[in-house]
Amino acid sequence: MEISAFRGGSDANISRPAPDRKGDEPDGRALERALVGRAQDGDRGAFGELYRMHLPAVARLVRFRLGGEDEDAVSEVFLRAWRGLASYRDTGVPFAGWLYGIARHVAIDALRRRGRDEPSEELPDGGVEPMTAEVMTLRGAIEALPTEQRQVIELKYLVGLTNEEVAAAMSTTPGAVNARQWRALKALAEILEARA
Numbered sequence: 262m263e264i265s266a267f268r269g270g271s272d273a274n275i276s277r278p279a280p281d282r283k284g285d286e287p288d289g290r291a292l293e294r295a296l297v298g299r300a301q302d303g304d305r306g307a308f309g310e311l312y313r314m315h316l317p318a319v320a321r322l323v324r325f326r327l328g329g330e331d332e333d334a335v336s337e338v339f340l341r342a343w344r345g346l347a348s349y350r351d352t353g354v355p356f357a358g359w360l361y362g363i364a365r366h367v368a369i370d371a372l373r374r375r376g377r378d379e380p381s382e383e384l385p386d387g388g389v390e391p392m393t394a395e396v397m398t399l400r401g402a403i404e405a406l407p408t409e410q411r412q413v414i415e416l417k418y419l420v421g422l423t424n425e426e427v428a429a430a431m432s433t434t435p436g437a438v439n440a441r442q443w444r445a446l447k448a449l450a451e452i453l454e455a456r457a
Contacts, residue, residue, distance in 0.1 A: 293355070296308075296314075301347060315360055319338050319360055319364050322420060326364075327372065334371045337367045342359075355426045358427075406445055410444055410445035411445070416430060
């Protein structure tokens with residue numbers, strides 16, 4: 262199945278679920294839960310809405326990890342998500358956190374494939390803007406962080422989760438997320454200063 266099947270179509274118009282109480286508007290998390298449930302029941306339109314909701318964050322994470330735009334890798338993230346949707350369980354971890362895990366694995370797989378590719382004397386036709394030296398330096402500094410600090414930075418600043426959502430994704434508390442974020446930002450500043 263191609264990802265283009267999720268980008269539009271007749272059932273792409275998704276209405277918001279009915280509020281629980283009169284006058285209350287469901288929050289984004291309630292909408293996301295409803296869409297995930299419908300997608301797990303085979304509703305491609307619901308998955309298309311999840312795709313549209315999370316595409317910018319997934320593309321940002323893939324671009325950061327791979328050093329440039331990679332539509333194939335982004336498509337692979339959503340294809341794996343569609344295929345594995347039956348295994349997703351709402352344990353309080355936001356759907357974006359689950360996608361983050363898939364995106365990390367797709368990026369790792371893409372980097373491994375690149376490492377196995379034979380060198381070519383011809384450069385591919387452009388269209389991909391190279392990473393700036395500053396972004397490459399930042400990427401290297403983030404990679405140098407301990408795993409939990411790196412995950413907090415990626416989940417908050419690349420995926421765009423709140424502290425509460427990061428805490429759920431990492432099975433910890435928002436206070437622990439704050440502490441890891443503070444330590445990570447301090448470590449990043451020190452790494453970047455040392456490399457300047």
